[in-house]
Amino acid sequence: MDRRKFCKTTLAASVAATFPVLTACGDKAKVATGADTSVKAVSLDGAEIELEAAAIKELGDAMTGPVMLSGHPDYDGARSIWNGMHDKRPALIARCLSNEDVANAVTFARERQLLTAVRGGGHSWPGKSVCDDGLMIDLSQMHNVGIDTDAKRAFSGGGALLGHLDDASLAHGLVTTAGVVSHTGVGGYTTGGGFGRLNRKYGLTIDNLLAAEIVTADGQIRTVSEDNEPDLFWAIKGGGGNFGVVTQFDFQLHDFDRNVLSGMIVWPIEQARDVLEFYAEWEGSLSRELYTGPAMVTHPELGHVIAMEVVYNGDPAEGEKEIAPLRALGKPLVDGVMVQDYKVMQTQEDAAVAHGIRSYAKNAMIGEFSQALVDDMVDAYIADPRAGIFTHTCGGAVSDYGETDTAFPHRNAQTMIVFFTGWMDPAEDEEGIAMCRQWHAALEGHSGGYYDNIEQEGGTRVARNFGPNYDRLRQIKSHYDPGNLFRMNSNIEPA
Numbered sequence: 001m002d003r004r005k006f007c008k009t010t011l012a013a014s015v016a017a018t019f020p021v022l023t024a025c026g027d028k029a030k031v032a033t034g035a036d037t038s039v040k041a042v043s044l045d046g047a048e049i050e051l052e053a054a055a056i057k058e059l060g061d062a063m064t065g066p067v068m069l070s071g072h073p074d075y076d077g078a079r080s081i082w083n084g085m086h087d088k089r090p091a092l093i094a095r096c097l098s099n100e101d102v103a104n105a106v107t108f109a110r111e112r113q114l115l116t117a118v119r120g121g122g123h124s125w126p127g128k129s130v131c132d133d134g135l136m137i138d139l140s141q142m143h144n145v146g147i148d149t150d151a152k153r154a155f156s157g158g159g160a161l162l163g164h165l166d167d168a169s170l171a172h173g174l175v176t177t178a179g180v181v182s183h184t185g186v187g188g189y190t191t192g193g194g195f196g197r198l199n200r201k202y203g204l205t206i207d208n209l210l211a212a213e214i215v216t217a218d219g220q221i222r223t224v225s226e227d228n229e230p231d232l233f234w235a236i237k238g239g240g241g242n243f244g245v246v247t248q249f250d251f252q253l254h255d256f257d258r259n260v261l262s263g264m265i266v267w268p269i270e271q272a273r274d275v276l277e278f279y280a281e282w283e284g285s286l287s288r289e290l291y292t293g294p295a296m297v298t299h300p301e302l303g304h305v306i307a308m309e310v311v312y313n314g315d316p317a318e319g320e321k322e323i324a325p326l327r328a329l330g331k332p333l334v335d336g337v338m339v340q341d342y343k344v345m346q347t348q349e350d351a352a353v354a355h356g357i358r359s360y361a362k363n364a365m366i367g368e369f370s371q372a373l374v375d376d377m378v379d380a381y382i383a384d385p386r387a388g389i390f391t392h393t394c395g396g397a398v399s400d401y402g403e404t405d406t407a408f409p410h411r412n413a414q415t416m417i418v419f420f421t422g423w424m425d426p427a428e429d430e431e432g433i434a435m436c437r438q439w440h441a442a443l444e445g446h447s448g449g450y451y452d453n454i455e456q457e458g459g460t461r462v463a464r465n466f467g468p469n470y471d472r473l474r475q476i477k478s479h480y481d482p483g484n485l486f487r488m489n490s491n492i493e494p495a
């Protein structure tokens with residue numbers, strides 16, 4: 001395989017955001033060709049079922065958004081998710097424009113025991129937001145983000161992308177934690193936890209969640225918070241899409257100067273051991289303002305490199321002092337750290353991981369960045385230096401919460417390691433997956449669990465990974481989704 005075919009992280013200063021083009025579609029010619037006959041579909045337990053034409057028409061009439069069957073001009077765009085490996089064809093796509101549309105779609109699915117996938121931003125690595133022959137509840141048009149500047153709150157639609165959330169907040173000098181690729185969906189990202197470049201200061205995205213609107217399997221629209229149905233609120237803070245469809249997230253925002261000291265420092269891969277050993281010593285003393293972490297990647301011009309990303313959320317002069325030892329380390333090929341717009345960092349990877357890429361990812365939550373880990377990371381990457389091993393520094397405000405405070409349990413991890421492979425040619429699927437697994441296997445011994453949002457093989461490990469929260473999650477699941485309608489996720493089976 002051509003090594004250059006694997007996806008590289010871009011170290012370029014700025015790449016335009018590449019939001020998928022989604023057309024608003026609220027017209028009344030909502031049900032496409034084929035709706036005058038019944039449609040074959042599949043039930044929750046895999047049996048073939050028929051969806052009567054009259055029932056589909058009734059759903060279409062009840063909804064403000066369209067119900068799309070194969071042949072509808074927007075059907076293929078809606079079913080195409082980020083990871084090009086998942087080319088699936090739902091029997092129906094309900095493109096929702098409101099809470100009521102979601103409630104209608106959920107009720108339609110539950111009454112027929114229809115296999116159901118929920119699409120937020122469509123970034124699910126294992127392709128959980130699309131299914132063959134079932135119903136896709138498509139939230140992509142519910143992407144508005146409203147800002148209350150007095151209360152410093154953002155109200156984000158369940159189908160918004162992180163770029164929508166960042167743009168709306170930053171326009172008012174406000175921000176909350178959002179992940180590193182702006183075309184990721186707020187929905188799956190938040191319900192899984194939400195790591196981003198500001199999490200050491202503000203915590204995970206779920207730590208900034210004040211309330212949410214959610215449609216549960218019974219079709220009810222609920223508003224949940226610490227005061228209102230607190231169990232359900234707790235469960236959606238890390239329990240994924242198991243409990244319903246979140247149609248609106250209400251986030252706490254923070255005052256923020258978007259001109260941040262940030263960028264990449266890049267060294268040749270030969271200096272990987274020195275950089276990792278430095279990082280292992282340094283990470284325990286980092287201030288909450290500083291986000292950083294090493295990555296070993298192949299760069300189109302520079303070849304195999306080790307890079308450290310830096311974002312300092314505070315006075316740049318203080319940041320300069322804190323990163324001085326990093327800048328003095330070895331002989332960098334590039335030192336791109338400067339005061340620049342936070343949005344540059346938040347979009348710099350967008351083009352490198354554009355929609356349609358075929359990709360596999362695994363990860364490991366690491367308690368201690370030990371010398372043994374450094375050795376294994378260097379050995380694993382040098383043995384097969386394609387695609388990328390990334391790290392994300394946790395700690396700080398993430399660890400202010402205990403493991404049972406939210407459904408997301410991995411509060412004591414200091415670093416998350418992400419193993420990522422990406423390619424374009426379907427013929428390379430097997431090799432790309434095998435390589436990712438091989439890296440992960442080499443480092444798994446250092447892991448205390450995984451971050452569900454960046455893991456393709458949770459499977460039977462789901463219970464263990466939720467640790468002390470699993471039993472409570474099962475009880476809540478039994479209450480709100482006893483029939484396990486929402487099963488296209490890291491599934492928590494009802495107790």
Ligand SMILES: Cc1cc2nc3c(=O)[nH]c(=O)nc-3n(C[C@H](O)[C@H](O)[C@H](O)COP(=O)(O)OP(=O)(O)OC[C@H]3O[C@@H](n4cnc5c(N)ncnc54)[C@H](O)[C@@H]3O)c2cc1C
Nearest residue numbers: 120121122123124129158179180185187188189195241246
């Ligand atoms: C390129 C890339 C970069 C990433 N970077 C980060 C990062 O920096 N930090 C981080 O923490 N994670 C990151 N992730 C992981 C990301 O958080 C997950 O892939 C997440 O599931 C994406 O959410 P989505 O809405 O786009 O996904 P979808 O594919 O739409 O959905 C994923 C899952 O969430 C469920 N879901 C989606 N929306 C809702 C909703 N509104 N209500 C209930 N359930 C819903 C779906 O049913 C499905 O089970 C990244 C992923 C990719 C592919």
